[in-house]
Structures are given as structure tokens and as C-alpha cells.
Amino acid sequence: MRYDYGDREFQVLCDIANQQVVDLDPVSPANQLPFLRNFPPFKGQFERFRKNNRTISDILQKHIDTHLEKHDPENANDYIDVYLNEVKASEARGEDYFNLDQLRIVIFSLFGAGSETTSTTLRWALLFLVKHPDVYKKVQAEIDDVIGRGRLPSMSDKAKMTYTEATIFEIQRLGNIVPLSIPHVCTEAFELNGYNIPAETRVLGNLTAIMMDPAYFPDPERFNPVGAYA
Ligand code: HEM
Known part of the structure; x- marks a missing residue:
């Protein structure tokens, strides 16, 4: 399935995706001290987050139900159809992984991680x-030279478009739209650079420190597709 840009439901999903990014603030104290979610102002933020999650979940469930009603294993048209085939195959094997x-x-x-990230990167x-x-x-x-105006790009063009690729990397480096990456939790204890990290610790990757490291990017504040990677 595919949404038209003007589709009302698609717009609701995009608005929610944008709001979720704001509410998911990784440096919010409520993300480190979960009990704070019971008190203002975190309570309102958390409740909005849960309500939005439910709205997205209900919309997705509606589409899954519609796919289930019309499902024809021989004619899988989209990701949901293919996945439903896997669910059946998984059941036949006595597994429930799918x-x-x-x-x-x-x-x-896929929607939450892929929509707002892509549109914000394009804006940068x-x-x-x-x-x-x-x-x-x-x-x-470079686009005119390698692809021209008469066809769409393909992956095989990529190797010949080093300047365009460097520019995309530079946009992502300076746009830096997920500065602390996504919170992770250690499944087991480990040692890193002399620090003991216990199991269950929440860790954030400081991507900004890497993107702005003068050891790798001599003039880190400057947008410079070639210089940054020379
Ligand atoms: C420019 C666009 C994007 C940016 C900047 C971005 C950034 C990130 C970052 C920083 C992480 C965390 C990596 C980690 O800490 O391990 C991540 C994970 C992830 N991204 Fe993206 N992403 C983008 C586009 C997409 C798209 C288009 C999709 C899917 C359609 C997607 C799906 C995911 C998923 C599923 C994860 C979690 C992977 C895991 O659990 O290990 N992202 N992304």
C-alpha cells in the first residue's frame, strides 16, 4: 500500500511522527528516571506519547486487518502481504517468530524511524x-553527467557520483539530526576504555562528538563536502 501526499491519514501519521521525536527527547530526565513520568511536566508528555502510540497502532492494525481479509498468498503486493506469507510459513513450522x-x-x-528522519534530512x-x-x-x-535527464538514478550510478555522495554525507554530518543516537540498554556487563558498564545500563552514543571531531574533520563547523573527507 502507498499513501498519496495529500491523504488525511498520512498527514496525521506524519504529524504524530514529528511530535514523537519531540516527546522522545533522549536527554529528558524522565528517560533516565522513569518515575518522573508521574509528575508534571513529564506526565503530560508521556501521556501524549502513549496516546499517539495507540493512534498509530490502531491505524496500522486497521491496515493489517484489511490485508488479512483480502490476502492472496500467490499475489503479494506489498510488505504486509509478504510478511503475512511468512506468518503462515512460520506457523506451519510450529514457530511464532513471524x-x-x-x-x-x-x-x-519502519515508519517511525524512517519518515521524520528522511524528511528532516531532506530539509537540511x-x-x-x-x-x-x-x-x-x-x-x-555530476547528476547531469552520470544520469542525465531521461531516466531515474540506479544503485550502479553511485560509484561514479563521489561528489554527490560526499555532499550527502556532509549534509548528514552537519545536519546531525540524531545527535545522541537512540538509547540502548546493555544486555550484559562489559568494560570499555577502562570503564565498567554494568548490565541493564542505558547508554547513549554521542554522535555529535564524532561528527564534530577536528581529528577527522579539520574545520568541523564548515559545510565542505570534499574538504571534510579529504
Ligand atoms: C537520513 C535518515 C535516517 C537517519 C539519520 C537515521 C538514523 C538512525 C540512527 C542514529 C539510528 C540508531 C543506530 C544505533 O544507535 O544503533 C537508527 C536506527 C534505526 N533506523 Fe534509522 N535513520 C534514517 C533513516 C531510516 C529509514 C529510512 C529507516 C527505515 C525505513 C530507518 C530504520 C531504522 C531502524 C529500524 C533502526 C533501529 C535499528 C536497530 O534496532 O538496531 N532509518 N537510525
């Missing part, structure tokens, strides 16, 4: 290219 709850959660993850791309017309012209020249 199941309907997982399906909802996987689509939730526009901003950087407007501010740096010299870069914009070089990228356009």
Missing part, C-alpha cells in the same frame, strides 16, 4: 544547498 503483533511493531518501527539538504550554490552546481553537474 506473528501479527511483530508485523504491527515492525511497520511501526535544501538549506545547505541554498546556502552553498557552488556545491549545488557541482552536484547538479
Whole structure:
């Protein structure tokens, strides 16, 4: 299935995805001290987050139910159809690794992780290219040279488009839209650089420290597709 850009449900999902990013603030004290979720202002934020999760979940469940009603294993048209085939195959093997709850959660993850990140990165791309017309012209020249105007790009073009690729990397480096990555929890205790990290510790990866490290990017504040990776 695919949404039109003007689809009302798609707009609701996008609005929620944007709000979830705000509410998921990884440095919020409520993310480290969960009991704070019972007190303002974190309570309201947490309740909105849960309500939005339910709304997305209900929408996804509705689509899964519709797919189930019309499911034809021989004619899988989209991800949900293919997954439903796997659920059946998994059941036939006596396993439940692929199941309907997982399906909802996987689509939730793909949509939640893939929509706001991509649209925000594209907005950064526009901003950087407007501010740096010299870069914009070089990228356009490379696109015209390698792909031309008569066809869509393909993965085999990538190796010939090093300037465009460096520009995309630079947009992602300076756009830095997930500065602390996504919180993880250690499944077991380990030692890193002399620090003992106990099991169950929440860890955040400081991506900003890497993206802005002058040891790797000599002038880290400057948008410079080639210089940054020279
Ligand atoms: C420019 C766009 C994107 C950015 C900046 C981005 C960034 C990230 C970051 C920083 C992580 C955490 C990695 C970690 O700490 O292990 C992550 C994980 C993830 N991303 Fe993206 N992402 C983008 C696009 C997408 C898209 C398009 C999808 C799917 C359609 C996606 C799906 C996921 C998933 C499923 C995870 C979790 C992986 C895991 O559990 O190990 N992301 N992403």
C-alpha cells in the first residue's frame, strides 16, 4: 500500500511522527528516571506519547486487518502481504517468530524511524544547498553527467557520483539530526576504555562528538563536502 501526499491519514501519521521525536527527547530526565513520568511536566508528555502510540497502532492494525481479509498468498503486493506469507510459513513450522503483533511493531518501527528522519534530512539538504550554490552546481553537474535527464538514478550510478555522495554525507554530518543516537540498554556487563558498564545500563552514543571531531574533520563547523573527507 502507498499513501498519496495529500491523504488525511498520512498527514496525521506524519504529524504524530514529528511530535514523537519531540516527546522522545533522549536527554529528558524522565528517560533516565522513569518515575518522573508521574509528575508534571513529564506526565503530560508521556501521556501524549502513549496516546499517539495507540493512534498509530490502531491505524496500522486497521491496515493489517484489511490485508488479512483480502490476502492472496500467490499475489503479494506489498510488505504486509509478504510478511503475512511468512506468518503462515512460520506457523506451519510450529514457530511464532513471524506473528501479527511483530508485523504491527515492525511497520511501526519502519515508519517511525524512517519518515521524520528522511524528511528532516531532506530539509537540511535544501538549506545547505541554498546556502552553498557552488556545491549545488557541482552536484547538479555530476547528476547531469552520470544520469542525465531521461531516466531515474540506479544503485550502479553511485560509484561514479563521489561528489554527490560526499555532499550527502556532509549534509548528514552537519545536519546531525540524531545527535545522541537512540538509547540502548546493555544486555550484559562489559568494560570499555577502562570503564565498567554494568548490565541493564542505558547508554547513549554521542554522535555529535564524532561528527564534530577536528581529528577527522579539520574545520568541523564548515559545510565542505570534499574538504571534510579529504
Ligand atoms: C537520513 C535518515 C535516517 C537517519 C539519520 C537515521 C538514523 C538512525 C540512527 C542514529 C539510528 C540508531 C543506530 C544505533 O544507535 O544503533 C537508527 C536506527 C534505526 N533506523 Fe534509522 N535513520 C534514517 C533513516 C531510516 C529509514 C529510512 C529507516 C527505515 C525505513 C530507518 C530504520 C531504522 C531502524 C529500524 C533502526 C533501529 C535499528 C536497530 O534496532 O538496531 N532509518 N537510525
